[in-house]
Amino acid sequence: MQRKSEIAFSLFIALVVGWFVWQAIGSGPFYSGPPMPRGWGPKSALFPLVIGIPTLILAILQVAIDISGRRPAKVKPADEELDLPPEVLRHRTIVILAAIVGFVVATWLLGFTIAVPLVTFLYLKVGAAETWRLSLILTAVAGLSFYLLFVLGLNVPMPEGLLVTTVLDALESF
């Protein structure tokens, strides 16, 4: 499984680098034909080609090494492995991934001012099953410290969030 992951990731890196080279090579300094739509022009393609071609060769070499299995796939040292039942590990994985993605989605839809206390509360109460009291106190601390420090103190311009803007626009049109 570890080896398959390593091969897949090395292949992914090779494809990304290959894509850059492919984009540049259309009309790079070594190309004499008519300009191609994807090309960046001889000047803009110089650096991508000088760096990209050797990187691509090395990336393909890495894929070959991974496939050949000449280097054994590394396993984490025992002291870094988590000795937990699978269901606990699964639950924690879902919670943290939901929190990370949820934070981004909440910020996009609601803006930081609402997303910070909301995600803090949901993570503590629903994800980590903390007590109501602790969840509410820490939510208040997060929300207030964010508002006082960044909104009032540093006056950082905050995005309102797509949903908030839509609702406010709808209310205004009434």
Added chain:
Amino acid sequence: MAEAFVQGFLQVFTWPAFGLLLLGMVIGFAVGILPGLGGAVTVALLLPFTFTMTPLQAFAFLLSMLSVTATAGDITSVLFGVPGEATTAATVIDGYPMTKKGEAGRALGAALFSSLIGAVIGAFALAAMVPIVRPLVLAFGSPEFFMLTLLGITFVAALSGEEVLKGLIAAGLGFMLSMIGLDQQTGIQRATFGRLELWDGIGLVAITIGLFAIPETIELALSGTSIAREGASKVGGVMVGVRDTITHIWLTVRCSLLGTAVGIVPGLGGAVAQWIAYAHAVQTSPNKERFGHGAVEGVLGPGAANNSKEGGNLILTVVFGVPPSVTMAILLGAFLIQGITPGPDMLDPNKHLTLTFSMVWFIVITNIITVAISILFINQLVKITYIRGTLVIPFVLFLVFFGAYAEKNTLFDVGLVLVFGTLGWIMVQTNWPRPPLVLGLVLGRLAERYLFLSYNRYGWDWLGRPMVIFFDVAIVAVLLYSIHGSLKSGKEKGAGPPLPGNATEV
């Protein structure tokens, strides 16, 4: 000269310059701790306040703030694994594992004290190197600077331990990512996918935070413990870290000098200096396998270089009027606001030499005060690392995402954290080193500019210049040395029991 040096020192303590120095320190500390809000942004925001100040007051205010930013950035890096500044990402590599082992105090003590030594060395280098730096910098043209950037990235790719090849590919990928956006020379869009947000390239803060902080946060959540792991003994107070710095004083001094040297090169800077210092710490250690798992030398090197580079940066700004970084470019604005022209006048005892030496003293005194105060109170801050992880994670996430947003005030960078967080997590799982990627990204634009200038000016003839050939040989030597080390380490592993870790997991 000596009189100006003493006069410069005495001027630091005049009122209200000293009061402004303290105010700058407080602002710099807050900015340094909060991810995303970098020194450059803060100098830009505070610049208008210097209009009514004298030159001495203005530089007391701005330089004290800048000096503290780099030092305070280490605190967030060590305690939470979230780089407080893009220039303190290297501290995460060993600082955060030390925190997990219950040695946050020791790591912070080492980071702070090495920062102090670095700042002092960098500042005095500014004073001492002024007469000799001019011919040195003028001897380098764009081909030599291009080769220097390649050498820099080779050093860091080489610290990938057994995975030299992966390190080089990661560095190359970093270079490729740096090309995203409008080409600086031609204005052509490259890999922007039509997104306006990508015209200016991808944000360094968003990528650094994503690559380093997200995998650590996931790991903290999965472990279900505090940042300092359960069972980790509460050994290692701040003073132990201070003693570590004294024990490894020559490493600290060497990394400080490296930082100053990197600071003198236009375009390089803290984000590069820290990684080169880290690479030096790894390469000169007899126990390389400890790095990435909480080696105190991995904290000392970047800490020292990060602060000493300010002195190097100032040399170029003061002597040539050439700002080597964005922060210094904005600081140059302060010179202009004050009606001072950087250059020979700054070295003339009858004009601004006393002010130049006052700048040296501002950096030194600010760092002494900051480190003294931090060492007194940092043990209280360390207690955060013993709080249950579930209670800390929402605050870490808030720092991560808001830090990414604050650099450019765009939500696009928040999405980038998600993308690069995923990439960082996969890189950890598949043993790909992350530092070369970040360094490639930092150096990419600079390397491209120098390559473009070299090619335009000399065609491919620049490849035959003596210094270019010297750098070619140096790059090959570094690579061969690293490959040899990698093969040797592989053989030893094959022959004996597995080592407790490897330096690639950085």
